[in-house]
Amino acid sequence: MRDDLFTQISAQSPTLTSPEFSTLLKSLFNLQRLGIKLGLEHTFRLLDFIGNPQDDLTMIHVAGTNGKGSTCAMIASILHASGKDVGLYTSPHLIRFNERIRINGYPIPDKQIIKFMKKVSPVVQEIESTFFETTTAMAFDYFKAQKVDVAVIETGLGGRLDSTNVIKPEVTVISHISMDHMDILGKDIEKIASEKAGIIKNNIPLIIAEQTSKVKNILLKKAKHERAPVTELGAISNISATTSGTNFQYKDDEYFTSLIGEHQALNAALAIECINQFEPELQNQMIHHGLRKVCWPARIQQLGDRLYYDVAHNEDGLAFFLKTIRSMYPDVPIVGLFCLKGDKEFNSLTKNLSGQFSKLFVTTDQNRLLLTSEKLSEKLIIFGIKNEPVDSVSSGINKLKELIKDAGVGVIFGSHYIAEEVFDEFEISFDSGVI
Helix, strand or coil, rough: CCHHHHHHHCCCCCCCCCHHHEEEEHHHHHHHCCCCCCCCCCHHHHHHHCCCCHHHCCCEECCCCHHHHHHHHHHHHHHHCCCEEEEECCCCCCCCCCHHHECEEEEEEEEHHHHHHHHHHHHHHHHHHCCHHHHHHHHHHHHHHHHHHHHEEEECCCCCCCHHHHHCEEEECCCCCCCCCCCHHHHCCHHHHHHHHHHHHCCCCCCEEECCCHHHHHHHHHHHHHHCCCEECEEEEEEEEEECEEEEEEECCEEEEECCHHHHHHHHHHHHHHHHCCCCCCCCHHHHHHHHHCCCCCCCCEEEEEEECCCCCCCHHHHHHHHHHHHCCCCEEEEEEECCCCCHHHHHHHHHHHHCCCCCCCCCCCCCCCCCHHHHHHHHHHCCCEEEEECCHHHHHHHHHHHHCCCCCCEEECCCCCCHHHHHHHCCCCCCCCC
């Protein structure tokens, strides 16, 4: 392992941001005004300008709707446990942009971002690269410069036209696919599955999670066309979620992952099969160690006694989340604090919210990127979901704490955008340098 890299990144203070870094980061975020471009032309041009670093990397590519981030984190943790230097590229970030690009769990340093942005600024402006195109190129450039042994790459929204789909991976993984980002990927599950299936490559092994029959048929048809060997998950049994993690049996072995929920057992099985395909000689004890040590914040993360935070924001994500909470606390009232972006399908979301809460508060983020408390409250009432709007995340958390003081469990959920406010409220550090 490169101790000098760890020293360099650990020495960087997350609270002291230079004016130069702030300016360059602002210019990077300003690229979001260009929206999302469906196509790979700009990504190829940008990568060509910096010498096509992706061609020199060994990579694993992961797509899906729910669980792809957790699956990436588990794969990276297992590979790191085996002694490899592992790059991990995911989105979105929770607190700091740097989280998106990590090596062995440590975020890319500010100075590396500055160096990259200075290098690519002329071509970014010339071809009008988007935020995600530029960030993807930054990740590949950084991973090559740091000579990682393997990079685990999560798609952004889709697959076929996603900026990450310029790579030639050793293994492709597709987690559970459901309805989300329909304004971009398509209005029905078939269109969404077809977009996700776009990462399937010729003769590259494919690992797929359990899917609906429609989705599975689309993935298998694409795999057959690409002559990609397919591994479907085997039997997962004896799943037991606790406040410390999840126990489960996969095939002939008993496993434990520090991530909480039945769905995390499914994601862990995906990671296990990916590792078996990528490095079949890897000792199983390394898989066990990596699953035990994995850290992926804001996924049923315990914040305090009987109080949890999860970024679940689509139909299946909410179902997985609430099912897990109910399995751990079967006979107690649930008090919720909910927020949401304005582009979500309320009809599909509300069926998972109905009847779940003894009390539901709704709020918004301090940067006003989400629906206002009042607007969200009105929308939920239309669908028969009783709720009470509160002014802020902090106010909502205080109400949750008060109501569950004697009995009950509190859940905060619905968006990545409130992560900083949530973690600040509980004084949780987010720069610990873990995967």
